[in-house]
Amino acid sequence: MEICKTVDKISWRPHPVAKDVSIKPLVTQNEDGLNVTCMLVKIPVGAEVPEHIHEEQADILYPLQGLAEMVVELDAFCSKFIYVRGSLSEIAVG
Numbered sequence: 311m312e313i314c315k316t317v318d319k320i321s322w323r324p325h326p327v328a329k330d331v332s333i334k335p336l337v338t339q340n341e342d343g344l345n346v347t348c349m350l351v352k353i354p355v356g357a358e359v360p361e362h363i364h365e366e367q368a369d370i371l372y373p374l375q376g377l378a379e380m381v382v383e384l385d386a387f388c389s390k391f392i393y394v395r396g397s398l399s400e401i402a403v404g
Contacts, residue, residue, distance in 0.1 A: 322352065328359040339367075353378065369401040 317336065325331035334350040335341065347367060353359065353376075371380075371393060378393040382401060391399060 325351070327362055328357065330354055330357045331359060363404055364401070365404060368403050370398070371401070372398050
């Protein structure tokens with residue numbers, strides 16, 4: 311693993327499940343051998359990320375710009391979140 315990376319030199323890649331969404335992996339389990347993944351996600355206006363589950367790691371969301379809405383279901387509990395710059399949330403594993 312590199313000790314220092316230049317974010318501008320890391321390429322954007324297609325998101326594995328969300329059409330028109332791009333990811334920029336900064337640190338990953340697979341590529342860096344760490345028990346953490348950190349990435350930038352670019353979601354164009356009107357695009358949607360389909361329902362999916364993170365089986366091995368929690369998801370921490372922190373928008374840098376824009377506005378987004380997300381619905382999270384846990385057992386019988388369902389919440390709608392509105393994300394704006396400065397919002398921070400953790401979505402549990404599974």
